[in-house]
Amino acid sequence: MRITLKIWRQKDRNSEGRLVAYELSNVSPDMSFLEMLDMLNLGLARKGEDTVAFDHDCREGICGSCGLYINGRAHGPLGGVATCQLHMRSFRDGDTIVVEPWRARPFPVIKDLVVDRSTFDRIITAGGFISVRTGGAPDANTIPVPKPVAEEAFEAAACIGCGACVAACKNASAMLFVAAKVSQLALLPQGHAERKERVLKMVAQMDSEGFGYCSNTYACEAECPKQISVSYIARLNREYLRAKL
DSSP states (O other): OOEEEEEEEOSSTTSOOEEEEEEEOSOOTTSBHHHHHHHHHHHHHHTTOOOOOOOOSSSSSSSOOOOOEETTEETOSSSSOOGGGOBGGGSOTTOEEEEEOOOOTTSOEEETTEEOOHHHHHHHHHHOOOOOOOOSOOOTTSSOOOHHHHHHHHHHHTOOOOOHHHHHSTTOBOHHHHHHHHHHHHHSGGGSTTHHHHHHHHHHHHHHTTOBOOOSSOHHHHHOTTOOOTHHHHHHHHHHHHHHO
């Protein structure tokens, strides 16, 4: 395959960025999108040029670090996959692919396609904890949890914190991310002790970081690689109102 890449290049957060075009040939359809970027960087390094900076770690759709805006969509054209799970067979020979970093004020560009997502870390730090002394690994039936509750909590815990929900939202809202993290702990008995305090602190931190309000367009659910449901936002609102009252 022959591919034309238009990649956002930006030296640092204080510099102006621009799209730079690169031509690639002999791209295998079986390559992942990140392997294709590796191929590009190898060619740039051999020519003594500055390589493209992009985030990656596990490359298994688990760590959430590989977030890229590809042809106007978070993580690319497929639903329910992270960028590292996207393969070049999803594109056609001769395609032009525009690759950009997340576009959200709370995610400032560090370099090229790498953004600073430490705002998510601060939201988690504000309330993502439990004070229950669990000790060693308990027996499975020590704290009974109904199966439907356990499954709902597990679905919320699937959030990998990639930021696609923020990038897809026209208001750069982090509601789906915060909702998943609040719900994950609020549903399980171990998280009940700080249930009210946690949601108030996490929502307050989210607001202080400059994230926008929920736009109710469901773009976050549509672009989430783990397909987290917007129903968790409704749960977040209920938890918040209960804590306030």
